[in-house]
Amino acid sequence: xxxxxxxxxxxxxxxxxxxxxxxxxxxxxxxxxxxxxxxxxxxxxxxxxxxxxxxxxxxxxxxxxxxxxxxxxxxxxxxxxxxxxxxxxxxxxxxxxxxxxxxxxxxxxxxxxxxxxxxxxxxxxxxxxxxxxxxxxxxxxxxxxxxxxxxxxxxxxxxxxxxxxxxxxxxxxxxxxxxxxxxxxxxxxxxxxxxxxxxxxxxxxxxxxxxxxxxxxxxxxxxxxxxxxxxxxxxxxxxxxxxxxxxxxxxxxxxxxxxxxxxxxxxxxxxxxxxxxxxxxxxxxxxxxxxxxxxxxxxxxxxxxxxxxxxxxxxxxxxxxxxxxxxxxxxxxxxxxxxxxxxxxxxxxxxxxxxxxxxxxxxxxxxxxxxxxxxxxxxxxxxxxxxxxxxxxxxxxxxxxxxxxxxxxxxxxxxxxxxxxxxxxxxxxxxxxxxxxxxxxxxxxxxxxxxxxxxxxxxxxxxxxxxxxxxxxxxxxxx
Ligand code: FAD
Ligand code: AMP
Numbered sequence: 001x002x003x004x005x006x007x008x009x010x011x012x013x014x015x016x017x018x019x020x021x022x023x024x025x026x027x028x029x030x031x032x033x034x035x036x037x038x039x040x041x042x043x044x045x046x047x048x049x050x051x052x053x054x055x056x057x058x059x060x061x062x063x064x065x066x067x068x069x070x071x072x073x074x075x076x077x078x079x080x081x082x083x084x085x086x087x088x089x090x091x092x093x094x095x096x097x098x099x100x101x102x103x104x105x106x107x108x109x110x111x112x113x114x115x116x117x118x119x120x121x122x123x124x125x126x127x128x129x130x131x132x133x134x135x136x137x138x139x140x141x142x143x144x145x146x147x148x149x150x151x152x153x154x155x156x157x158x159x160x161x162x163x164x165x166x167x168x169x170x171x172x173x174x175x176x177x178x179x180x181x182x183x184x185x186x187x188x189x190x191x192x193x194x195x196x197x198x199x200x201x202x203x204x205x206x207x208x209x210x211x212x213x214x215x216x217x218x219x220x221x222x223x224x225x226x227x228x229x230x231x232x233x234x235x236x237x238x239x240x241x242x243x244x245x246x247x248x249x250x251x252x253x254x255x256x257x258x259x260x261x262x263x264x265x266x267x268x269x270x271x272x273x274x275x276x277x278x279x280x281x282x283x284x285x286x287x288x289x290x291x292x293x294x295x296x297x298x299x300x301x302x303x304x305x306x307x308x309x310x311x312x313x314x315x316x317x318x319x320x321x322x323x324x325x326x327x328x329x330x331x332x333x334x335x336x337x338x339x340x341x342x343x344x345x346x347x348x349x350x351x352x353x354x355x356x357x358x359x360x361x362x363x364x365x366x367x368x369x370x371x372x373x374x375x376x377x378x379x380x381x382x383x384x385x386x387x388x389x390x391x392x393x394x395x396x397x398x399x400x401x402x403x404x405x406x407x408x409x410x411x412x413x414x415x416x417x418x419x420x421x422x423x424x425x426x427x428x429x430x431x432x433x434x435x436x437x438x439x440x441x442x443x444x445x446x447x448x449x450x451x452x453x454x455x456x457x458x459x460x461x462x463x464x465x466x467x468x469x470x471x472x473x474x475x476x477x478x479x
Contacts, residue, residue, distance in 0.1 A: 002141035005031045007341060008130050009148045010122040010286070012036070013047020015318025015330030016150030017106050023148075023338040024113040031142060032110060033132050035121040039176075043119035043135060044103040045110065047152050048319070049327040051099060052172040057195055059095035060175065061358050064202035068360075076397055086203055088179055095175065118142075124149070126290035128313065146313045146341045149293070149301060150334060151286055153279040153319035160258075161187060161248045161275050167255050168248065171196060174274045180204045185257050185270035187245050189216060191357050193276035197237060198359045200272075207237050208268060210259050212244040219355070221369040221404065221418035228363050228420055231400055235360075248273065281320045296322070306347075307337050315341075329353050354432050356425045361401045364428035367416030367435055370406060379409035383441060383464030385457045387421040389471045392452040398422035403461040405431075405441055412440035412465070423454055430458055441465035 009020045012034035020032035036051060038044045044051060063086070070084045110117055120134035130142045155170040157163065163170060174196045182205065186197040189211035201207040216239065217225040232239060240261065247258035255273050259266055281300045287293050292311030296302045301316035303309055309316050315337040318330030329348075336346045357363040373380050386402045387393040401421025407414050417431035434444050444462035449455050463469040467476030 002129065002143045003031075005029050005116070005142060005144040007031070007146045007148060007338060008033065008122075008128075008142055008144040009150060009334075010124070010130065011047060011150035011152055011318070011320075012045035012106065012110070012117070013150060013152045013318060013330065014049045014327040015152070015334040016047065016148070017045055017110065017334075018331040019148050019150060019317060019334030019338045020115045021109055021113045022335050023341070024110075024115045026338065026342040028338070028342060029116075030114070031116045031118060031144070033118040033120065033122040033130070033142075035119070035135075037135070038100075038103070045106040045117075046099075046103040048154075050102045050106065052175060054327050055102060056095045056099055056175045057171075057192075057199070058358060059098050060091065060199045061195060063091045063094070064199045065360055068202045073397060086180075088177070088203075092176060092178075121285060123288050124286060124291045124293065124314075125288040126292065131288075147315070148334065148337055149286070149309070149314070149316040149320060150318045150330065151282050151320050152330075153325055154282045155275070156278045156280050158187070158245070158275060158277055160246050161273065163275065164250060167250060167253070167271075168273045168275060170275050174200075174276075177272065181270070181272035182206065183208070183270050183272075185210065185255070185268060185273040186276055187257075187273065188276040188278065189213075189239055189241070190276060190278060191355075193274065194232070194237075194357060194359050196274055196276060198232070198235075201235065201237055205272075208270070209237060209239040210243040210245050210257070210268075211239060211241050214242045216241060217357075217363070220357075220363060221365060221416075222371055223402075223404065224363055224365065224418045224420045227401060228357070228359065228361070231361055231420075232359065279319065279325055283320065305350075306340065307333050323350065324353055324355065326353065326355070349436060352432055352435050354428045356428065358425060361398075361421045362424045363420050364424040365416065365418040366428055366432050367414065368406065369416060369418065373406065373415060378415070380406050380415055381409055381412075381441070381465045382406050383461045383466070383469065383474070385461040385464055385469060385472060387454070387457060389460075390452075390454060390457050392454050392456070393422065395452065396422065403427070403457040405444070405458070405461040405465055407441035407462075407465045412442055414439055414441055414444070414462075417458070417461075419458075421454070421457070427455055427458060430455060 006028040009032045023030040132140045180203045184205040186193045186209045243261045245259045249256045294310040317333035319325045354366045384404045388399040393399045404418045406416040441462045449459040460469040
């Protein structure tokens with residue numbers, strides 16, 4: 001006999017566990033299934049984000065940033081420290097502890113909210129029947145009025161660089177190095193490649209990033225991308241654009257990587273190589289014939305704007321569907337879907353998804369870039385404020401970067417906000433709120449910001465749209 005639920009959620013990553021908890025909060029009888037096994041061999045929730053993604057990468061970015069602060073910047077602040085060193089084992093253990101605390105926390109939240117959990121692999125059959133193969137080998141049959149698929153994504157592998165146990169790794173392997181590689185190669189100058197490359201570079205590795213595209217961070221505002229490239233180069237990161245990796249050869253404890261660029265074929269030797277060429281939707285073993293759920297040409301589960309699949313009452317959210325592969329995008333989709341199942345009418349505003357790169361300086365943006373607006377023929381005004389003019393940034397000895405506000409020329413409505421600088425991962429939320437409320441640049445300009453804060457940079461950039469920023473020369477010509 002199969003167990004019956006109102007909602008079954010497949011996957012307990014950020015998209016799935018948000019959906020599960022909200023579903024239970026709304027009084028729906030909810031089950032959530034996940035097959036993740038931790039490196040200690042235990043079933044855990046939280047998916048990629050908590051186990052091998054957002055959280056562990058930020059733990060290592062924080063350690064390595066503080067190390068750089070101590071070794072390179074404390075002096076300027078008048079702090080004398082001697083003999084600073086990093087204990088890699090302790091750094092990794094701290095990261096693992098954070099992961100454990102958070103994954104246990106999610107398990108606790110599921111329980112506290114009354115979600116019934118199943119630890120095992122789910123397969124979706126016709127008629128919204130889900131067969132779960134539990135980790136102990138037993139098979140359970142579940143049924144529900146509604147199914148939410150949130151099975152996420154996995155790293156893309158490339159044939160020229162098959163993973164090895166210790167030399168060629170993906171992003172997961174790069175979170176667990178036991179020592180700092182002398183020379184580290186990274187394939188892919190995407191967000192993950194730059195973040196993980198930064199971690200090990202700050203700790204002493206010589207880092208070379210090989211990127212097939214000619215453009216650096218093509219999805220970001222051009223001016224921001226240019227500044228990010230400049231700052232990373234200054235820190236020692238050797239980013240080679242137009243460099244497509246075509247092969248690799250393990251030689252003892254090193255790897256020879258073959259790549260081609262405009263000048264021809266080249267080889268570079270590394271102690272470690274991180275393959276960070278993107279992620280792909282994960283649906284292996286998920287869909288039985290007749291499930292009614294269709295994939296698109298790139299392997300994502302095909303959904304409409306409301307995350308409904310081609311099968312009635314079956315939804316899909318998070319990395320396994322179109323859109324940016326970001327935890328917060330999946331979380332909002334998960335909430336939307338179950339709230340709609342419960343009869344509410346929320347929508348996800350895909351125009352207001354913030355993007356963040358946690359390098360130093362950090363990069364963050366929301367909305368349209370100047371190049372996108374120009375391509376669409378839209379008319380706009382731009383206000384920019386350099387962090388070098390911020391009193392708080394000066395006080396913190398962290399004055400790189402700028403904040404840019406783009407507003408519609410006619411209506412002054414904010415169309416995009418682009419930031420590079422310290423802590424902009426936090427500041428971008430202010431821009432998202434403004435855009436969510438369809439604020440004009442003037443609205444932001446009329447809002448009071450605490451002084452002295454980095455946030456004032458956003459205030460000043462918004463004022464600069466009309467030439468009214470106080471702390472920079474920004475007089476606009478009369479039209
Ligand atoms: P996932 O987190 O991948 O979870 C899917 C879950 O489904 C997994 O637990 C899996 O075990 C389970 N599952 C799959 N198939 C089945 C099945 N058949 N049966 C049962 N269970 C199944 N995003 C950000 O927004 N900010 C960041 O800073 C950030 N940093 C990142 C850093 C790294 C190194 C990586 C790799 C990713 C990062 N991401 C970041 C991306 C983020 O992790 C993903 O966007 C997010 O985890 C997607 O959530 P999800 O719930 O859709 O899928
Ligand atoms: P993202 O998808 O944002 O994580 O970025 C992955 C990056 O890897 C993209 O910018 C790709 O252009 C890049 N990439 C993919 N395959 C290769 C390859 N064989 N050599 C170099 N770069 C690659």
